Amino acid sequence: MLTVSLKKESLTEQNIRVGNVRAPQRIKSEPAAPPAQKGGFASPRYYHPYACFGCRRSFKRASRIAAVLACPHCGGPAIGLTRKFKPPPQADVAQWKKVEALVRRGFLFWSLGEPYPETLKEVDAFAARHATFVQGERKKHPAAFAEIDAALANPSGS
Numbered sequence: 001m002l003t004v005s006l007k008k009e010s011l012t013e014q015n016i017r018v019g020n021v022r023a024p025q026r027i028k029s030e031p032a033a034p035p036a037q038k039g040g041f042a043s044p045r046y047y048h049p050y051a052c053f054g055c056r057r058s059f060k061r062a063s064r065i066a067a068v069l070a071c072p073h074c075g076g077p078a079i080g081l082t083r084k085f086k087p088p089p090q091a092d093v094a095q096w097k098k099v100e101a102l103v104r105r106g107f108l109f110w111s112l113g114e115p116y117p118e119t120l121k122e123v124d125a126f127a128a129r130h131a132t133f134v135q136g137e138r139k140k141h142p143a144a145f146a147e148i149d150a151a152l153a154n155p156s157g158s
């Protein structure tokens, strides 16, 4: 006998509004998580940082929204990073340059078994040590990385 299991409607529908953050649309077919977001459930409770290199600011949004979002401060592209990312102070240009160099090489602040470089000078050697890992991530998320690369190539947005 055929058993029809009716999918229970999401209980979170009514609880999804958190503060004034735009709630994600109810997910029909589970979208791929942006590359900086490993597995887990799509939830407005899991905030992820986005970094804008145009104005050196970071902001957070609920999970599973996008790999790149428009920066609410300057309108330029902001790249979704993992929750491990701790934004430097806006005035710390050197640290922001280092972060940008890492992101341009495909590093979205996953845990990689060693601390992330402290200076821009260390970025190349670090990137070389983890090149295989990044290649793997790029292969898993080609569309998202294409979006990230395009955003970094055209930092003024549009």
Ligand SMILES: [Zn+2]
Pocket: 052, 053, 054, 055, 056, 057, 071, 072, 073, 074, 075, 076
């Ligand atoms: Zn910005």
